[in-house]
Every structure is written in structure tokens, then in C-alpha cells.
Amino acid sequence: MKKIINYIVTISLLVLTQSCRLEEVNPSSVTSNEYFATQDAYEELVAETYRGLRPLLQNTTHMWYGTDMYERTGVVDDTQLPLNDYTVFTGDESLSWWTDNYNLITKANTAMTRGALIKSKIAPNVYATRTGELLALRAYAYFNLVETFGDVPLITSEVTEATYNFTRNSEEEVYKQIVNDLTQAISQLPAQPESYGHAAQAMAEHLLGKVLLTRSYKSYAQSADLANAVSTLQSSMNKSTLSTWDALFGDAYQQNNKEVIFAVRYSSDNALNKTGNNLYQQFKFWTDRYPGGALTAPYWRQDISYQPTSYFFDLYAANDYRASERFLQRHIVAATNKADGPNGAIKTGDRIIYLPRETMTADQIATYKKANQPTYYVVNPNQYHQLFESNTIYPIVWKFYDPTVVVYTNSGVDPQGHRDTYIFRRAETMMLLAEAYVKQGQGALATGLINDLRRRAKLTGDDLLTGSATIANVLDESARELFGESNRWMDLKRTGTLLTRAAQYNAFCAHHHPAAINSTYLLRPIPVTEIMRSPTLTQNPGFPGK
Structure with a gap:
């Protein structure tokens, strides 16, 4: 395992983020082409791609800060934290988010490129399924990037040498690539995960539905995006079932929960966890x-x-x-x-x-x-x-309380949490579908989905929603259900409510922006460090750097 991880770092060069700082060092006389020549070695490349989800999903500031649900701890004053307060950015606040997403893309590209070179040595069904998984993981990372930064460099194959001339592809181009990747992934993935934690059709359908729904708000939307989002989300939802709240988060916690569509896996064995889940x-x-x-x-x-x-x-x-x-x-x-x-x-x-x-x-x-x-x-x-x-x-x-944690640990170093981090679960699929229904003018269908979650939460009578749901109803129910899980910043940006809700509900935003937040902040700054490394990269308007 250690050898293969060393090779991955060497051959991938950590595109964009660390390429100018790494030197290629071969710890043995075996070349990477010779090492990655079997199905087992290919499987390790795929597994290493999945491991890239752990640091990414612990990088939550870009998912939660600056929204209506989360703010920084402390007394509201004039100290500033730009991601949360929409105050003055220095330019590198988003470097870790950029890095972690591109690292996931790099690993996926490396595995796909190397797999194609030895395709004849890999069982056809294995190759098709793993390619679908890698495409879905790459699409997930690109969706994070394009919604956060707008135009971003689009890289779809392994990069084997230091490169400094990256340019930004348009949002429209990136969205087209994401949709193509996910469409192919759905055609190649099994209906149910091959094993727990692997991507399957429901994961790719959930993500594609979310992507199409998001694109339906854009100026470059395609006419069928909203209808296709509805049908794709319905298909994903049909492949999962609602669980109990206790089985998801309580004392009856089940790791292989049928409501969970995709998750970052952790183990009860700390030796396997390395840095465990830190949500608790x-x-x-x-x-x-x-x-x-x-x-x-x-x-x-x-x-x-x-x-x-x-x-x-x-x-x-x-x-x-x-x-x-x-x-x-x-x-x-x-x-x-x-x-x-x-x-x-x-x-x-x-x-x-x-x-x-x-x-x-x-x-x-x-x-x-x-x-x-x-x-x-x-x-x-x-x-x-x-x-x-x-x-x-x-x-x-207390939603993420983990009774298996029995020692004090360092944040981000050895947190040792054993419970999985949910990336997608059926409840979010339902809220995305409810949003799409509202956008279609079918608010009554959205009301039904919202009430399904409320009944699961043991609500009855006057606590159930009546009439046609609105976007505000959907966002409120999503907040109740998905706190600490979904990317709230992207949800609010997609629905056109980020600036108003942050100013209304986030005490720090309201303190610094009592009237309104500038629309500049619908994007985050391209990291200045990356612009310095790649002279052809440009900055988003209103942020430091060229």
C-alpha cells in the first residue's frame, strides 16, 4: 500500500496545486508502467481515488460558512473571516478547497489513464464498473469547483509532467463535461453498489439530477434540464428507502444504511481510519x-x-x-x-x-x-x-455524537471518529426533487415530499405542511433535515437566495453588511497561489490577483 501511494503521488504530480514543488523520486528500480500492469494494481488506483474523499469532506468551510445555517463561533464584532462574513479577501482563502477537489480529479484521471493502458488485463465488467465510479467521482469534484469558482481548468487525462500554463474553461464547458461523465457513469454502474461505499447508479443519478437542476437556473441552461432533473432524481429515489432517524444518527446506527446513497467510509479500526471522521x-x-x-x-x-x-x-x-x-x-x-x-x-x-x-x-x-x-x-x-x-x-x-470515541484527540490530526460521513442520502434527493417540482409549478408534489420527512420526524396534524410548497419551504425543510451534511452554500446560490438569507440570518454577515451583500461573492477567489504558479490563470472580478 505504501509503495502504491508513493507512486500515485509521483505520477500524478498533484495537478495545479503542487506540481512545481514536487520532484519525481522512484524508491525502487520498478517503473510506474511496470508496477501498474495488473488488475490488482488498477484496483489500488481506484481505491486511492476514493481515499481522496476523506480530506475533501472534512474541508467544510466552503460548504457551510457564509450561509443562513452556520456562522463562526463567538461574539459578533469587527474581526473578519471572509468566507463567513463576505469581508475583504486576501486571495488564498479557497486554496484548500481548490487543492482537495483537484487532487480527487487527478487521482481519478490517473486511474482512468492507467486502466486504459492495461484494459486487456482487466475483466471487462470490472473495467466498465470502475470507469463509471471514477467518472462519477471526477464529476463530483468538478461540480464543487465550477459552482465555487465559475470558469475553471478542465483536465480529463493524466498529467505526467509539471505544467504551468493552465487556462480556465467556461462554466458551460465544465457543465457539459460533468453531464457527459455522469451520463456515461450511469450506463456503466450497477443499480446497487458492488460493495458498501462504492458509487452505483443511485449516486450518479442523484448527482446528475442536482447538476441538471443547478444548470436549469443558468443563462446557458438547456430546455430539457429541469424535466431531466426531475426524471433522474425520481430514478435515484426509487433505488433507496427512508430509514429511521435513529438508524442514521442515533443509538441504532447502521453503517450500511439503505437511505444512504453515497458516503465517506470509516472503520471501527483506528489503524484503517488514519485520520478518522471529525464531525463529532x-x-x-x-x-x-x-x-x-x-x-x-x-x-x-x-x-x-x-x-x-x-x-x-x-x-x-x-x-x-x-x-x-x-x-x-x-x-x-x-x-x-x-x-x-x-x-x-x-x-x-x-x-x-x-x-x-x-x-x-x-x-x-x-x-x-x-x-x-x-x-x-x-x-x-x-x-x-x-x-x-x-x-x-x-x-x-448532538446529531453526530459518536459513542465509539473514547479518547481525546486532535482536530484534523487523529480525530478517530468511526461513523461514516454521508455525502448523499435519499432525504436530500427528496428535497432536490421538491425544489424541481416547485420550479415546475407543482408545489403540491413538493409538499408531499416535505411531509414524508416531517412524518418520519414524528410530526402530525398542524405540524404538517398544507397547500403548495415554496422554495422557502423546501430550504427550511432541507435545513432541518440536512444540517451538517449537504453543501448549503451551493443550495442557496442555486436558488438565488444566498445573499439575502446570509444577510438576514447570519449574525456576522448582518453586522458587516446591514443592507446587502455584493453579488461579487457568488463566486470565491481563484487562489492567488495558483495564479502565481500558472501565469495564464485569471482571477474572478473583485478579488486580489490579475
Whole structure:
């Protein structure tokens, strides 16, 4: 395994991002052409491409910052974080997102190029299926890039030497390539995954439906894009089934869940995980800074990159199962004993902080504290951006709690989370289809899909939607269902709601842009580092660099 990974780095040269910094070093006398000469070696190239999903899906700032659901942790002030606040960019804020997506493309191109060279040595069914998988993975990365940056270099074969003259292909060209790749992938992939974690038809159909739906909003849309998006999403949805919320995220968690269309796989064996899933570290404040807090169970490490917005917390009906204490924690408990807490002795498991759904009066807070000693703070919803002993406090999104994590680990180094990261699942397919129905003028069909998810969340009666759904209804339900999963930035950009929703619901955006956010920010800057390496690359208007 180590040898093959070394070869992949050598032959691919990490297109665009690291080509000028790498030197080719052959650790043995065997050339890459000689090594990659069997079906087993080809399979390793494909497996290495899948491994490229892990760093990409942990690079979440471009998926979530600057939206209505996520903001940075802390008190709203004049400090700036451009991806979230739409303030002044230096030009390299998006370098890691650019790098991780192009690395995935590079690995896919390498595997396809090398596979074609030894096609006669690979079983025909294996070659067809793996090619479909690689095309789907490449299309996924290009979709991320084209929606983030607009025009981007389009590379569809292995690059074996340092190259410095890349130019940007138009959005329209990139979309055409993505659609072609996914159409071919669907024709070659099996209806169901060959093994858990591999791409199959449902994955490629989900992605193609999302791509066509997105293109249907563009000036270069094709007339059949919306209708084709509907039929493709319907086909994907028919290949999966709704699960229970507990099986997806709760104590009844099932790795091979039939609702999950595509996921980044992790293992219960840390030796196989290398850097494990880090989602369980997200959406928590610094619980260890309060009496009874510690870097131990159940909270372990808190990666405080994100604070959910008040909009998100206000979305749920009182009895929505997705916002029950198991998945959205309002009672924060002590992780250790403390003999001299401010309100008396604290024992592990005692409730030390309470964050009610509805605002409590001072008298109600006093009554609650007296009845629930040793409660330290009661934090009302309008106080989530206020300091409490140099920290902010807000409900913890407990959706990604991983009971298999039993040690404190470093963020991004050895997080050791074992549960999979869902890339696509049926619930998102349903919301994409609902959006397409609304766009077609069939809002009643969208209402039915929304209510299917609400019923799964144990909602009934007045908590079900009536009439014809709107885009706002779809986006709100998507927020409830897919928090911490889907690319919210792309969803809002696609629907033309990014600038207004960010300004309305993201406290930092509202602070810096009380009127409106400039449409410049519908794209992110081409990394200045890449422009310096490739003189033929140009920058998006309004950002640093040529």
C-alpha cells in the first residue's frame, strides 16, 4: 500500500496545486508502467481515488460558512473571516478547497489513464464498473469547483509532467463535461453498489439530477434540464428507502444504511481510519471551560469552527424528533465531579447549563435553577452571541455524537471518529426533487415530499405542511433535515437566495453588511497561489490577483 501511494503521488504530480514543488523520486528500480500492469494494481488506483474523499469532506468551510445555517463561533464584532462574513479577501482563502477537489480529479484521471493502458488485463465488467465510479467521482469534484469558482481548468487525462500554463474553461464547458461523465457513469454502474461505499447508479443519478437542476437556473441552461432533473432524481429515489432517524444518527446506527446513497467510509479500526471522521467534534462550544466540564466523555474535543445560527434553532416544532434532546442538546451535563462548584457540589451527569427553546423570564430562571441544582447558567435564545466568562453558549448539535470515541484527540490530526460521513442520502434527493417540482409549478408534489420527512420526524396534524410548497419551504425543510451534511452554500446560490438569507440570518454577515451583500461573492477567489504558479490563470472580478 505504501509503495502504491508513493507512486500515485509521483505520477500524478498533484495537478495545479503542487506540481512545481514536487520532484519525481522512484524508491525502487520498478517503473510506474511496470508496477501498474495488473488488475490488482488498477484496483489500488481506484481505491486511492476514493481515499481522496476523506480530506475533501472534512474541508467544510466552503460548504457551510457564509450561509443562513452556520456562522463562526463567538461574539459578533469587527474581526473578519471572509468566507463567513463576505469581508475583504486576501486571495488564498479557497486554496484548500481548490487543492482537495483537484487532487480527487487527478487521482481519478490517473486511474482512468492507467486502466486504459492495461484494459486487456482487466475483466471487462470490472473495467466498465470502475470507469463509471471514477467518472462519477471526477464529476463530483468538478461540480464543487465550477459552482465555487465559475470558469475553471478542465483536465480529463493524466498529467505526467509539471505544467504551468493552465487556462480556465467556461462554466458551460465544465457543465457539459460533468453531464457527459455522469451520463456515461450511469450506463456503466450497477443499480446497487458492488460493495458498501462504492458509487452505483443511485449516486450518479442523484448527482446528475442536482447538476441538471443547478444548470436549469443558468443563462446557458438547456430546455430539457429541469424535466431531466426531475426524471433522474425520481430514478435515484426509487433505488433507496427512508430509514429511521435513529438508524442514521442515533443509538441504532447502521453503517450500511439503505437511505444512504453515497458516503465517506470509516472503520471501527483506528489503524484503517488514519485520520478518522471529525464531525463529532463540530457544533459544540467549549464545555470544558465551565464547572464540571472536561475534555472527556461525552463531549471530548470541541472544534469550535461553527456555531449554528438562531435561524436554525428556531426552525423546529416543539415535538420534532430531529430536535429532541438526543440530537439537539439543550441540557448540558457535567463531564466530571467538582466539589466546589459555584452552586454547590457537581457530579458527573448533573445538568449545569440549560438552553430553553423559548425565552424565560428572570423569575422563571430563578425558579428553574432552584429546582434543578446545580444549574450554572440558563441561556435564553437571544443570548447565544453573548459572552459567559469569555465564551459563548448555545445548544449542542448532538446529531453526530459518536459513542465509539473514547479518547481525546486532535482536530484534523487523529480525530478517530468511526461513523461514516454521508455525502448523499435519499432525504436530500427528496428535497432536490421538491425544489424541481416547485420550479415546475407543482408545489403540491413538493409538499408531499416535505411531509414524508416531517412524518418520519414524528410530526402530525398542524405540524404538517398544507397547500403548495415554496422554495422557502423546501430550504427550511432541507435545513432541518440536512444540517451538517449537504453543501448549503451551493443550495442557496442555486436558488438565488444566498445573499439575502446570509444577510438576514447570519449574525456576522448582518453586522458587516446591514443592507446587502455584493453579488461579487457568488463566486470565491481563484487562489492567488495558483495564479502565481500558472501565469495564464485569471482571477474572478473583485478579488486580489490579475
